[in-house]
Amino acid sequence: MNMWRRIRAMGLWHELVLAGLLAGLLAGAWYFEQTRGAEFVSWETQTALSSHMWEMALLSVPLTLIIISGGIDLSVGAIMSLSAVTMGLAWQAGMGVWPAVGLTLAAGLTAGAMNGTFVVFLGVHPLIVTLGTMSAYRGIAEGLIGAEPVSQFPAGFLAMSEPLVAGLPPAGILFVVLAIAAGVLLGRTAAGRELRAIGYNETTARFSGVAVARTKLLLYTASGLVSAVAAVLFVARRDTAKADVGAGLELTAITAVVLGGTSIFGGRGRIGGTVLGVLLLHEVRSLVAWRWNRDELTFIIVGAMLILSVLVHSVLTRRKS
Amino acid sequence: MSPRSVLSRLAGREAGVAALWLATVAAVGMVNPDFLRAANLHAIFVKCAPVVIVACGVTLVIVTGEIDISVGSLMGLLAVAGGIVTSPDRMGLSPQAGAAAVLAAGAGIGLLTGLLVTLGRVPSIIVTLGMLTALRGLTRVLMGGRWIESIPPSLRVLSIGSTLGVRNCLWVAMAVLALTVVLAHLTPLGRRIYAVGSSPRAAALAGLSSRRIKVFAFAFTGFLTGVATLAGQLEVGTIEPDIGQGFELLVVTCVVVGGTSIRGGVGTVIGSALAAILMMTIGTALVFLKLGASASYWERAIQGAFILLAVLTDQLSRRRGTGEDTL
Numbered sequence: 001m002n003m004w005r006r007i008r009a010m011g012l013w014h015e016l017v018l019a020g021l022l023a024g025l026l027a028g029a030w031y032f033e034q035t036r037g038a039e040f041v042s043w044e045t046q047t048a049l050s051s052h053m054w055e056m057a058l059l060s061v062p063l064t065l066i067i068i069s070g071g072i073d074l075s076v077g078a079i080m081s082l083s084a085v086t087m088g089l090a091w092q093a094g095m096g097v098w099p100a101v102g103l104t105l106a107a108g109l110t111a112g113a114m115n116g117t118f119v120v121f122l123g124v125h126p127l128i129v130t131l132g133t134m135s136a137y138r139g140i141a142e143g144l145i146g147a148e149p150v151s152q153f154p155a156g157f158l159a160m161s162e163p164l165v166a167g168l169p170p171a172g173i174l175f176v177v178l179a180i181a182a183g184v185l186l187g188r189t190a191a192g193r194e195l196r197a198i199g200y201n202e203t204t205a206r207f208s209g210v211a212v213a214r215t216k217l218l219l220y221t222a223s224g225l226v227s228a229v230a231a232v233l234f235v236a237r238r239d240t241a242k243a244d245v246g247a248g249l250e251l252t253a254i255t256a257v258v259l260g261g262t263s264i265f266g267g268r269g270r271i272g273g274t275v276l277g278v279l280l281l282h283e284v285r286s287l288v289a290w291r292w293n294r295d296e297l298t299f300i301i302v303g304a305m306l307i308l309s310v311l312v313h314s315v316l317t318r319r320k321s
Numbered sequence: 322m323s324p325r326s327v328l329s330r331l332a333g334r335e336a337g338v339a340a341l342w343l344a345t346v347a348a349v350g351m352v353n354p355d356f357l358r359a360a361n362l363h364a365i366f367v368k369c370a371p372v373v374i375v376a377c378g379v380t381l382v383i384v385t386g387e388i389d390i391s392v393g394s395l396m397g398l399l400a401v402a403g404g405i406v407t408s409p410d411r412m413g414l415s416p417q418a419g420a421a422a423v424l425a426a427g428a429g430i431g432l433l434t435g436l437l438v439t440l441g442r443v444p445s446i447i448v449t450l451g452m453l454t455a456l457r458g459l460t461r462v463l464m465g466g467r468w469i470e471s472i473p474p475s476l477r478v479l480s481i482g483s484t485l486g487v488r489n490c491l492w493v494a495m496a497v498l499a500l501t502v503v504l505a506h507l508t509p510l511g512r513r514i515y516a517v518g519s520s521p522r523a524a525a526l527a528g529l530s531s532r533r534i535k536v537f538a539f540a541f542t543g544f545l546t547g548v549a550t551l552a553g554q555l556e557v558g559t560i561e562p563d564i565g566q567g568f569e570l571l572v573v574t575c576v577v578v579g580g581t582s583i584r585g586g587v588g589t590v591i592g593s594a595l596a597a598i599l600m601m602t603i604g605t606a607l608v609f610l611k612l613g614a615s616a617s618y619w620e621r622a623i624q625g626a627f628i629l630l631a632v633l634t635d636q637l638s639r640r641r642g643t644g645e646d647t648l
Contacts, residue, residue, distance in 0.1 A: 118629070122636050125583050127388075131574060132628035139622025146615050251450060264444050299458025307443060307451035314442040 014261035014313065018276040025283055032291070040290055047167035049286040051237065054171035055080070055230040055246070057278045059253040060260075061178045062223040064274045065186065067257055069219055070199040070266025071126040075115060076227045076253060078137035080246030083108045083231035085141040088150030088241025097157045105228045111137055112224015116217035126220075134250070142243040149242035153235065161237035171233045178226070183271035191215070199266030255306050256281050261313070280305075334580030337634065338595040341627075342602060349606040356609040363488070369594075369601045370490040371396075371553030372575060375568075376593040377501040378431075378542030380576050384505075384518045385531070385538050386585030387438060387445035391452035392546050393568030395430055398460045399423045399550040404469035404560050407476045411469070416476035424547040430456070431543020435536035445539075453569060461562060469560040477555040490552040497548060501590045514538065519586025574624070575600055578631045596631075600624055 030041040039045050059076045066073050086107040090100035111133070118129040164170050186192035197205040198212055206212045227246070235241045260277030262269025284305070285298045350357040375392050382389045400423075405411045407419035434452060438445045474481065482489045505511040516524040517531045524531060554564060579596035581588025604620045 118632075122633065124632050124636055128577055128583055128628075128632055131570065131577065132625055132632060134570075134625070135574065135621050135628060136625025139619065139625045143615075143619035143622050146618050251453065255450060255454065258447055258450075264447055296458045296461030299461065300455045301458075303451040303453070303455025303458065306454065307437060307448055310443045310447050311437065311441045 013316075014309075015270070015273050015276055017309075017312075018260065018273065018280055022276065022280050022283060025280075025287060029287055029291070040287065043167060045290075047163065047172075049290065050172065050282065051161070051169065053278070053282045054169065054175055055234050056249055056252050056256065057175045057282075058171065058178065058226055058230045058233075059223075059249060060256045060274050060278050061175070061182050061271065062219065062226045063253050064257050064260070064262055064269055064271055065182060065195060066126075066219050066223060067254075067262050067264060068186070068199045068266060068269040069195050069216065070202060071119065071216065071219070072130065072254070072264075073115065073126065073220065073223050074130040074250050074254075075111070075134040075137055076223060077246035077249040078134040078141070079108050079111045079224050079227035080231040080234065080249065081141040081243050082111055082137040083228040084235050084241045084245040085145045085243055087232060087235050089144060091153060091241075092150050097154050101157075101232055104232055105225060108224045108226075108228020108231065109221060110224070112221040112227070113217070115224065116220030119220060120213045120216050138243065138247075145241075145243050149240045151240045153239055158236055158239055160233065169237075171230075171237075174229070174233075179271055179275050186271055195219075196267055199263075199268075252281070255302060259306055259309055261309075334631075335589060335592045335595055338579060338592060338599055338631075342595065342599040345599070345602055345606060349609055353609045353611060356606065361605070361609075363491075365602050365605050366491055366598070367488050368605075369597050370488075370494040371549040371568075372572060372597040372601065373494045373594045374497045374545050374549040374552060375542070375572050376575050376579075376597055377497055377590045378538070378545040379572050380579070380581055380588055380590045380593045381501070381505065381514055381538045382445075382535075382542050383573075383576055383581050383583060384585055384588050385514055385535050386518045386521065387535055387538070388573070388583070389434070389445065389449045389539065389542055390569045390573060391434065391449035391456060392542065392572055393565040393570075394453045394456035394460065395427065395543065395546045395565075396550050396554060396568055397563070397565035398430075398456045398463070399427050399547050400554045400560050400564050401460050401463050401469060402426050403476060403550065403555070404472045405463060408469055408472050410471060416473055416478075419476045420551055423550055424544060427547025427550070428540050428544040431540040431546070432536065434543070435539030438539065439532040439535050449569075457566075460564075464560075464562055468562070470558060472555060472558045472560070474558070476551070477558065479552040480555040493548060493552040497545060498590060498594055505590060510534070510537070515586060517585075571600070572597075574628055578628055580631075599627065603627070 026041050033040055059080075063073055063076065083104045087100055087104040090103050091097060095103070115126075115130055115133055118124055118133070119126045122129075161169055161171070165173060168176075186195065194205065194210045194215060197208065197210055198215060202212060231245060234245055256277040257269070257274050258264055258277070259281060260270070260273030260275070262273060281302060284301050285295075288298045288301070289295055346357070346362075355361065375396070379389050379392065403419045403423040406414050406422045407416055430452070434445075434448050437443050437448045441448075479489045479493055484492060505514065513524070513529050513534050516527070516529060517534050521531055554560075575597040576588070576593045577583065577596075578600070579588065579592030579594070581593065603623050604617065607617045607620055607623075
């Protein structure tokens with residue numbers, strides 16, 4: 001009981017529940033494969049099944065920081081689309097592939113900075129700003145590229161999707177690095193504390209001398225840049241650049257972040273939770289797809305998990321008034 | 322709210338959206354007079370009907386200070402449910418049973434959402450994000466990998482039929498709009514919806530149960546999603562798996578462009594309906610401008626520009642008016 005209280009005091013119960021669910025899931029899968037002779041719980045299967053999860057995982061890191069600061073970014077999928085189209089058109093126009101990557105990153109950075117500018121200097125609610133820019137960015141991407149996807153990128157560029165270390169592709173390694181960096185930023189630095197302060201109470205934070213405008217601008221710009229990186233990695237993995245890249249990914253990434261215990265109202269949240277949220281989301285999806293070959297069940301499970309995780313939390317933390 | 326203050330409210334954002342729509346129609350009409358033909362305008366309004374119907378509910382939800390982004394998935398689920406109940410390949414029951422199933426399931430799921438938000442104290446964006454995902458999965462499970470075919474025309478009468486030369490879905494949309502305007506501005510319940518949204522604390526101190534009012538708004542939205550399914554989604558006798566996808570964000574966009582504040586308390590269903598008409602006109606307008614085949618790919622970009630424009634003008638006028646810098 002004492003230990004339970006300490007865990008609750010540290011606020012780690014959410015991570016524990018997620019880790020427990022993840023362990024239970026893998027244990028169940030392992031038990032099943034004893035009778036069937038197939039291997040789900042192995043590093044080879046796991047890395048093979050994970051190739052398509054890294055883009056969503058990357059998006060979830062800056063998104064966690066944004067949600068902790070009390071904001072939201074619905075446009076990350078659309079920025080991926082705009083970036084992928086930039087990449088495709090630049091390559092098609094005869095630009096070298098690496099300069100094209102640079103231009104793509106610049107496009108994502110600009111799109112993110114635009115979001116930040118709207119949020120900061122116009123004081124419009126980020127949900128509305130990014131709902132608008134979501135349509136605008138994906139619309140521009142659709143308008144620019146039309147119906148014809150661009151493909152046949154050079155082999156040196158496509159090699160970016162090959163496994164690099166321990167079966168992980170560069171995207172996976174980048175996610176690990178990014179998650180650790182964001183975790184340190186959030187848990188160990190003054191900037192991280194300021195971020196939480198903005199999420200808890202923006203006015204108080206401003207009067208306490210926190211550079212609210214600069215922090216927000218940086219957050220949305222970083223989110224745009226990471227979305228562009230995810231787009232480049234997507235294009236390298238699939239050898240195709242088109243306007244529907246990243247469609248719906250914003251909602252999946254937000255699901256992972258919230259599943260990880262970050263409060264949608266800001267102030268409370270951890271990168272560790274997001275990492276577990278991403279893994280759990282991915283494991284449920286791949287297990288159901290791998291074992292039953294039925295993708296539709298995962299939608300039900302993920303939706304129910306999202307609502308239940310917050311419901312259980314609200315029931316457990318309800319103050320007796 | 323008295324009818325006069327309803328009128329004075331309409332003078333703001335609603336007039337702006339209506340003017341923008343008239344300007345769009347006039348400009349496209351000058352380039353291509355065919356655009357102004359009654360049949361074409363009628364076709365545009367038909368496209369608007371389901372958006373307007375659902376936007377009536379979502380406007381009320383947003384006015385209470387909550388949000389609903391699950392209506393697209395719910396619409397897909399309800400269409401499939403109606404199809405399964407009535408299609409001779411599946412259960413083959415009467416169209417009355419099918420319509421009742423669609424409306425009851427819509428209201429029931431809306432009620433569940435409302436209870437999770439109020440009693441469960443789960444933020445509405447989380448509940449409806451979860452519903453968006455879960456209901457989409459449920460739809461696919463119900464379909465069982467096959468399309469639903471041969472839905473009887475008697476269930477589709479609101480989607481395909483006409484009365485007095487006007488499509489039935491338009492009559493339904495106008496009736497829903499009129500009903501919701503009366504509900505929002507001329508009944509105690511409507512006043513409470515605005516009270517709860519504009520100041521939850523003052524409303525609570527005045528003895529209003531925000532829970533009941535919010536549960537009503539969600540259940541009403543679910544019910545209207547059922548109405549919109551019957552009136553707008555059953556034009557053809559088959560249902561595809563991704564029916565309704567993206568509809569939720571279109572509806573929220575129209576509500577916001579129509580002047581409803583995401584923070585609650587402010588906004589009218591008339592504004593949402595006008596914004597829906599504006600948004601749905603753009604796609605057809607691009608075709609009539611004859612800018613070539615690639616022009617229609619810019620539809621979404623122009624919609625996005627209108628959203629940002631609406632937010633910008635709103636913010637600038639607000640700043641000038643009150644010195645406040647928040648939405």
